[in-house]
Amino acid sequence: MKRRDFLKTTATLFGGAAFGGFQTTNVLADDAPKKGGTLIWGHSETTQNLDIHQTGTASTVRLLQNVHNAIVTVDKNLNVIPSLAKGFEQSADGLTYTFRLRPGVKFHDGKAMTAADVKYSFERCKNKDTGAVNFEVFNDVEAIDTPDDMTVIVKLKRINAPFLSRLAENGAGAIMPAGSGDIQGKTPIGAGPFKFIRREFGHEVELQRFDDYWDGPAYLDKIISREVTEPTVRLTGLRTGEMHLINDIPADRMKEVKSDPKFQVLTWFPLNWDFVNMNHDYPPFKDARVRMAIDLLIDKEALLQGALWGEGRTTASPSFPTSSSYDSALKNRQQDIAKAKALLAEAGYGPGKLDVVFKATTNYPYHVESAQIMLEWFKEAGVNMKIEQLTWADWLSQVWVNKDFQISMMNFFTLWEPDFLYYSLWNSTGAFNYRKIKDPVIDDLTQKARVTIDPTARADIYKQVQQQVFDQTHDIILWFRNGSIGAQPSVGGLDTIVHPNGSNFNFHKVWLRA
Amino acid sequence: MTYVLNRLLSILLTLFLISVITFAVTTILPGDVATMIMGTQSNPEALAGLRKSLGLNDPLLVQYGRWIYGMATGDWGHSLVFKVAISELLIQKIKASALIVVMSMAIALACAVPLGVWAAVHRDRWQDGVASTSALVGVSLPDFFWGIMMILLFARALGWFPSSGFADPATNPGLAVWHACLPAFALGLGLMAHLTRMTRSTMTGILGQEYIRVGRAKGLSERVIVWRYALANAIGPVMTVAGLQIGYLFGSIIVVETLFNYTGMGWLTYQALLNRDIPLIQATVFVIAAVVMLTNLVVDLLYLYVDPRVRLQ
């Protein structure tokens, strides 16, 4: 497959514009950018491990987006385009990728980037023993050659359609100076527009403009990312002017903030999507009728209003909303308590006979509130629900790793490569299949998709997967959640901040007025 | 001399016990650090690799020995989740907490002693009623509730103080104190109430004593009696109680700091617990217990020095 074909594939699969629902309120028209200033950003989460290969948290990745650049990146239409590589080719048999590196790229320590750094970075990520989280991106890699300083050739054992687009993520494709692995956790060094100065743990992180950035220096002198996890405190910080910009405006205050002419508000979806999980090893949930009954007990619109104050959109398809694999014909089941009761009775779980424990994590308070709302609906059908609030650590270890749960709820930051999404979540060998779903139909389909070249056919396969998930009610997809940014009028370039994946922030083209 | 040696040995023994208890408790903690670090990217293979590289598979005794040896030689390990040297973290955060502990103690003592004396002097009259009742109310509310009140009143309604955050005292003392004010007040109010009650009851006890009556008979003015003689004798027990309260304070600090997002030792401990960051939990719990123990020790010694009965000997 030639490179041109590949790009067309990606675009068709991912669709046109990156977002649906990119809304701006009071955003000032763009005037000429000014250089200088320190932007204070109220970040909704604390950063953890600063090592881009090891960190699994979206919050840290969001910050590190400004410190690292990857070998390739995506444009706003989600096409893979050059970044640290100024060009790339794929061989006709799809097994060899050649990257031609951009000359004159400097790292923050002053050194110039060469093929050796790329080889080092890829190998570090491939090696599980370094604690790298995305090692499976490189599972099919057979060899990495560096015939000269500016060329890197990656040979695969077999065709891996998502390989290139995965490299656009910093977690897999970030290029760091050779040998810098040991210090990345404390002082990340990369080739991004800002360099890391310091972190006061739990309090703030300071970044400073890197003047030798290959794509031209940023406008801002400094960025201070202040970690304010309390939503009301964050909003107050914006109000008092303590912070220029905050992300994640609390859902219940959104109307109020939008109607305040003093602030620029940016909302987009999706930030992520949420779904209700049922453990397929828990006997009642082995029966598809019971699963469908649970689906019928939930009024998704009402839940969205109740838990998220309407900041989002219900959906039955988790695909990126504007991509061709998004099945708009698929609609959530409406709440039908009578039908649910009938199904439950048919399956042998009449009123009072089904007990479930709902494990919700306090890391997302709206999950806990959703559970409380669902509890009341379940009661109407005679299903007894008990709620267990778990800290993030406990949820991860109990539900995610040990798969020890009955019913739970989780969100995913949109995985825009459909293979990564559908395979990992619903294939019986998928890395994220913590619900223990074993559906041979889905296994077949997802395998087929991996080797299907024609983009329309591939999108169609993924639609079939979604239909199967829906028909069998393997999970209950709920909604896309809105992302939001609130900013002072002094912040310019707001429309460039949000990365196509909906979660990361890039401050390269942001500036401060006056 | 032997007394000092005895005391020293006693301290070491207690520190040892504290370390054992801390270690024992944290190893029974459910939840897994490796999972915490990797987040939703966790999968069994990667986790096993990570666990190995973190040394979590070694026998408990070995891990304990490693920990103790590390502490003794100044290497307190690294926070597994935040990847920073724990000793650095501790120094930063201890400074932060020390600031609010000292401030709250100062506020509490400065207000409680005069208030308590006033109540004792006007015992059983309306002044006593007012003071005692307010003190009683003060003791009855949880510290974080005072914190919430502070936030509502001083931060939101009046805007005098910031409702969160913290600044490094070393680089910016003024700002540091400003951020520390509300948390210190929240902590201090409960303490103040407690100390007021203590001062009042100690003072009333003393004012009823023989030698006070003798002093009055000798013609000394009431003010001299109260402030020079009675208070001097009351200070001892009051300081003792204040010192013992440090223990309770370090518990409350966890809640108050979390409420104000004031990143000190209490906040750090809570984060460590949430994240199952074992080395950090061990370090923070150990430090807090050790500080409390040492404070109690100092208070004991001070009491011996200050207690009039002992001094008179």
Place this chain on the structure above:
Amino acid sequence: MKRLLTIKALIGFALVAMVLGVAIFAPIFIPEEAANRMHMTARLKSPSGLYWLGTDQLGRDLLFRVMRGARTSLSIAVSAVLISLLLGLPLGLIAGFYRGAIDNVLMRLVDTLLSFPVLLLALVISAMLGPSIPNAIIAIGVAFAPFLARVVRGEVLRVVQMPYVEAARAAGARDQRLIVRHILPNIMPPIIVQATISLAFAILAEAGLSFLGLGTQPPQSSWGLMIQASRDYLDVAPWTALVPGAAVALTVLGLNMSGDILRDIFDPRSK
């Protein structure tokens, strides 16, 4: 008797009685559905004729929740104090009665445990065991036990020197009999006072634990949990914090007052 009739005593006992009454009777008259019912169109409403104490973020009536919460918070506190007595009483008795090596070892252990702030101990135990009501009870109970043990030991030391104990010992009474028939009844009054005060602290501890997410689980209402849930809405709906906060305050106030009065009655020296 005159002491009993002071204003402080009246208010104190009245408060305790009121809270106790609510704890016992409220769940009978206010069914769980009423307290958990969410009125989605009436979220975060301030106190009004329809909702006397306002509603929380899920539209639940705060009056119902705070009244039902009384039973939760109180039962946790009472159970925790009972556990601390169960652990601390025997420890203190043995240490105080036998003295010597046993006393040294036990008190060394107790003193070490006392170096861990109570809330910290309760937090760590709770985190260990997992968040739930029984675990919160165990955590608070275990955390309070060392202090209680010390108090018991102190009282035992005092009582052991009393003439009637000496007399009984001289008459050849066995240890067990001495402890149970002579010492225990005489240390009960100060222990009761201590228990009352511990009860007050236990309520504060439960509030603190729930505030940090380690106690009661939703949708049950405990006061601590209600305060925790109110954090996000402080500036738009402060009553969501003030209502449970006031409940805690009044209960603890009543308990402290009662404890004071009881102490006056049983131990006049302390005045």
